Amino acid sequence: MGEEEKLNMEGKASPVVTQTPQGRDPLKGGLKVDYEAVIGLEVHVQLKTNSKIFCPCSTEFGAPPNTHTCPVCQGMPGVLPVLNRKVVEYAIKAALALNCRINPISVFARKNYFYPDLPKGYQISQYELPLAEHGYLEIETSQGKRRIGITRIHMEEDAGKNVHGELGDPHSYVDLNRTGVPLIEIVSEPDIRTPEEARLYLQKLRTIMRYLGISDADMEKGEMRCDANISIRPKGEKRLGVKTELKNMNSFRHVQRALEYEIKRQHRILEEGGEIIQETLLWNPQLGVTETMRSKEEAHDYRYFPDPDLVPLKVSEAWLNEVRSTLPELPDEKKVRFMKSYSLSAYDAEVLISSREMADFYEEAVKAHPSNPKAIANWVMVELMGRLHAENKNIQNSPVSPQQVAQLVALIDRGTISGKMAKEVFAKTYQTGKDPQRIVEEEGLVQLSDESELEVIVERVLDEHPDEVKKYLAGKTKIVGFFVGQIMKATKGKANPQVVNKLLIRKLQERG
Amino acid sequence: MEKISRSEVLHVARLARLEFTPQEVEEFTHQLNRIIEYMDQLKELDTEGVEPTFHALAQTNVMRDDQAKPSLSQEEALANAPDRDERGFFRVPRIIQG
Numbered sequence: 001m002g003e004e005e006k007l008n009m010e011g012k013a014s015p016v017v018t019q020t021p022q023g024r025d026p027l028k029g030g031l032k033v034d035y036e037a038v039i040g041l042e043v044h045v046q047l048k049t050n051s052k053i054f055c056p057c058s059t060e061f062g063a064p065p066n067t068h069t070c071p072v073c074q075g076m077p078g079v080l081p082v083l084n085r086k087v088v089e090y091a092i093k094a095a096l097a098l099n100c101r102i103n104p105i106s107v108f109a110r111k112n113y114f115y116p117d118l119p120k121g122y123q124i125s126q127y128e129l130p131l132a133e134h135g136y137l138e139i140e141t142s143q144g145k146r147r148i149g150i151t152r153i154h155m156e157e158d159a160g161k162n163v164h165g166e167l168g169d170p171h172s173y174v175d176l177n178r179t180g181v182p183l184i185e186i187v188s189e190p191d192i193r194t195p196e197e198a199r200l201y202l203q204k205l206r207t208i209m210r211y212l213g214i215s216d217a218d219m220e221k222g223e224m225r226c227d228a229n230i231s232i233r234p235k236g237e238k239r240l241g242v243k244t245e246l247k248n249m250n251s252f253r254h255v256q257r258a259l260e261y262e263i264k265r266q267h268r269i270l271e272e273g274g275e276i277i278q279e280t281l282l283w284n285p286q287l288g289v290t291e292t293m294r295s296k297e298e299a300h301d302y303r304y305f306p307d308p309d310l311v312p313l314k315v316s317e318a319w320l321n322e323v324r325s326t327l328p329e330l331p332d333e334k335k336v337r338f339m340k341s342y343s344l345s346a347y348d349a350e351v352l353i354s355s356r357e358m359a360d361f362y363e364e365a366v367k368a369h370p371s372n373p374k375a376i377a378n379w380v381m382v383e384l385m386g387r388l389h390a391e392n393k394n395i396q397n398s399p400v401s402p403q404q405v406a407q408l409v410a411l412i413d414r415g416t417i418s419g420k421m422a423k424e425v426f427a428k429t430y431q432t433g434k435d436p437q438r439i440v441e442e443e444g445l446v447q448l449s450d451e452s453e454l455e456v457i458v459e460r461v462l463d464e465h466p467d468e469v470k471k472y473l474a475g476k477t478k479i480v481g482f483f484v485g486q487i488m489k490a491t492k493g494k495a496n497p498q499v500v501n502k503l504l505i506r507k508l509q510e511r512g
Numbered sequence: 513m514e515k516i517s518r519s520e521v522l523h524v525a526r527l528a529r530l531e532f533t534p535q536e537v538e539e540f541t542h543q544l545n546r547i548i549e550y551m552d553q554l555k556e557l558d559t560e561g562v563e564p565t566f567h568a569l570a571q572t573n574v575m576r577d578d579q580a581k582p583s584l585s586q587e588e589a590l591a592n593a594p595d596r597d598e599r600g601f602f603r604v605p606r607i608i609q610g
Contacts, residue, residue, distance in 0.1 A: 050578050050580045056580055059580070064599075065601045066600050074584075082575065083574065083575045085578065116602070116607060162607055171605065303524075303527065
């Protein structure tokens with residue numbers, strides 16, 4: 001992968017520092033300067049097909065060892081791999097969603113190395129002519145929007161799984177069920193500057209893969225795996241420092257922590273005048289450190305060549321358009337539309353589009369009560385998500401339906417119940433699944449908005465508290481809150497607060 | 513000047529997990545150089561404007577539908593295994609230290 005430096009995102013030309021006044025090369029370290037990190041990510045995403053990429057074995061997860069293999073994925077002599085059309089479709093979807101250019105012709109290549117989980121002695125991948133190139137992904141960081149370039153996306157087969165025995169066991173164990181499960185590898189440009197950006201990039205990738213329905217992209221399940229190339233350099237320097245490669249980061253948090261640690265480690269070495277060694281490091285989440293990979297010397301000499309068993313892949317304009325027509329609305333577009341159509345803040349829209357299911361839930365609720373999308377957003381984000389989150393559930397398991405959220409907001413908007421009452425009703429709907437309307441009827445939870453009825457109560461409360469009335473008239477207007485409380489108590493919380501406030505002020509002034 | 517050195521032959525042999533006697537190394541170095549020299553003759557052709565060939569066949573897009581079919585049984589899958597365990601894993605010498 002090319003690591004040539006590009007213009008930075010803002011297109012600003014940064015001053016090139018190659019020599020310090022002392023005549024030292026800043027990349028060689030030994031200086032107290034501000035460093036920035038240069039990070040590129042290689043992400044593997046497992047595609048959710050029924051069968052493997054080059055043979056019809058099932059991709060089902062969790063089967064007993066070596067029960068989903070055949071002569072093709074076992075690498076027996078004389079077999080021929082045949083490409084799964086769905087893998088190409090899914091990969092095209094990903095490429096389009098990541099703004100890539102799809103190569104009209106792409107070629108599968110053999111990547112040669114020996115490892116027990118790779119029965120053929122080579123992995124079928126793409127090298128010189130990958131499926132897609134030159135894309136990008138936009139992330140929303142705390143410093144604003146950043147565009148991260150995507151170098152390439154290619155298709156390849158997964159390897160099997162190695163299981164290592166207990167300490168002292170001289171064996172490892174190999175399960176080839178995963179061998180040949182389809183993957184796409186998404187390689188970013190070295191455009192990422194902070195661990196936070198790396199995490200946001202991965203989270204955005206996951207969201208897009210899920211929107212596309214091509215992968216669940218769960219890092220903890222290995223459906224999305226990430227390796228990072230990272231180096232540091234003084235701010236403003238255009239050349240790249242010596243990089244290390246980080247592996248074994250199995251969650252968003254691990255990626256961020258590993259990168260944070262590695263930046264500090266490289267920083268310390270350079271400041272002490274040392275040299276970074278180009279090497280592969282493994283993140284050790286228990287100790288919170290990166291460690292030199294102790295496995296047998298990595299060859300990194302893969303002798304790629306076009307796989308003679310697979311003919312070139314041609315993606316016609318017609319095929320491309322066909323796939324393009326099946327693309328769903330993507331997160332970025334959805335966010336803009338939510339902000340426009342429902343007058344939501346960028347933050348609210350971002351939360352609501354974080355999954356397709358959540359966005360659909362919200363829109364269904366708005367459809368059932370179109371006049372107040374902002375209130376529906378609040379109920380979904382605060383009350384509903386709060387409860388789901390506390391129970392470790394997601395929106396798909398919500399005991400409250402979108403229509404019920406809409407009904408609740410409608411009840412408030414019509415003045416039938418107060419916001420405070422609505423919270424109780426919501427809690428009951430959440431627990432029992434009963435419609436808010438029914439709960440309101442069954443429990444007689446109708447808000448008291450009738451002025452003549454409330455007037456009687458207001459007068460009575462004022463009569464009962466002559467001292468407080470005096471205080472109010474003497475200018476202590478904050479005491480209104482006390483009267484509101486008394487009235488709420490008298491009405492068991494059913495009084496309409498707006499009406500009560502209006503009446504109170506009027507009646508108090510009448511006594512002045 | 514030889515195109516392929518003795519050390520390159522040894523490097524490739526190591527990547528392919530092959531062991532050669534010193535005589536074999538000499539012999540293969542010589543033979544590989546002759547092959548490369550032969551390839552050099554092709555360089556004399558003018559290939560301006562000729563698309564690179566990635567495959568001997570003119571065919572493209574040989575694909576199948578995404579339908580899962582039954583696999584080998586675990587016993588069949590392990591029939592050629594040099595070693596296996598009772599859970600149905602291939603057993604190999606330990607890969608990582610520890």
